[in-house]
Amino acid sequence: MRKQYHHGDLKNALIRAGAELLASEGTAGLTLRKAARRAGVSHAAPYAHFADKQALVAAISTCGLWAVRDRIEEARQRHAGDPRRQLVEAAWGIVQFGLEQPDHYRVTFSHAVEQDPGYLDTAHGSFQALVGLVRSCQDAGVLAPGPPEQAAVALWSLVHGLVLLLINRQLPGRLLERIPPRRLLLRALGPHLRSAPARARRPGRNHPVVS
Amino acid sequence: MRKQYHHGDLKNALIRAGAELLASEGTAGLTLRKAARRAGVSHAAPYAHFADKQALVAAISTCGLWAVRDRIEEARQRHAGDPRRQLVEAAWGIVQFGLEQPDHYRVTFSHAVEQDPGYLDTAHGSFQALVGLVRSCQDAGVLAPGPPEQAAVALWSLVHGLVLLLINRQLPGRLLERIPPRRLLLRALGPHLRSAPARARRPGRNHPVVS
DNA sequence: ACCTGAACACCGTTCAAGT
């Protein structure tokens, strides 16, 4: 039972501790010293694995980006062959992530994470996952033709802004009481979605409106 | 030349000092103690006017909300009789505000400001300004009919999300180099805007596409 | 009513020192 400092993977332990702090105490509760304490280590130990607090925050944010990308890919798999549904459920998955873990979502897209190369790479990857989905929607006539990156920016902005306005309670309260988040999302996505194309993959069957 | 403590309006002086700190040092530089120092007062003096730091932040955020509302109303006045243009320029005004004063925009829509009653009232007012604009766009056939609040949520989300993704540099860099912000905004707004209605106010003249 | 100065707990960061 000699002092072994730690279990050998302090870096990931700190990331997990930070995410837990985020869930239990909110953004203000995310502290290098608290994360170290929770990992059972001195307050200076994290500096052996992270250059500074921002580096830890960037690592936690990168996990959040993975979660977003996972939601997109999960929607694609669960609704294979139905690009419209893929897009709607991917967007809904992101909204759900924000509603379930608001503080994790906030730091994931917070400022001051800009410069971390790992974060930027992952952000790029998540965006590309959306671009891929947009492309298949365009092929199916669900989204208007055009540069897929620009359509992805529009959809990304829409979902991201909606999540933040929802979790920050910056929309009129009486509106949120009457209309559930999913309906708000569908209303917002509606203008971007085209009606079923003539060359639908299952001719003779109307595409049901997603609700 | 007796000690007069201050000029009698320390509260507004602190708000201005905070906004200046935001512009010069960024969000991390916004500190109660620095704001007090900049206002020429001891670090405990702010507590005579603000319950805590959040109350000062909420006051600064409220100023940001006024700026947003002003951009909307300014667009309405400058393009009277052209609802489509009013909507586009209002959105562009908000994007410009974000690009010009990114840190002010960030705190304006940051979390942890939720509970302040003055902030909530102002946020509601700004949202209603957008709802009014949406209504006139619907009357002119520029936006699809339907509950104007829900369309306002969609447009609000779109613009808000775009601003944050832009100022946080969370969109692919090579995309931002090729496509200016205004074009991204127009691309994002496009699917929401309808082509000129039959009952256009200036029949015989095609509505020019805003660019 | 408005402000000061000292005090407290907490934070991020650094660094010499230990294994």
Added chain:
DNA sequence: ACCTGAACACCGTTCAAGT
């Protein structure tokens, strides 16, 4: 290579005291 403990500067907040 990995971690500790002391130290420093800075922060938000409180409070007795001054005018």
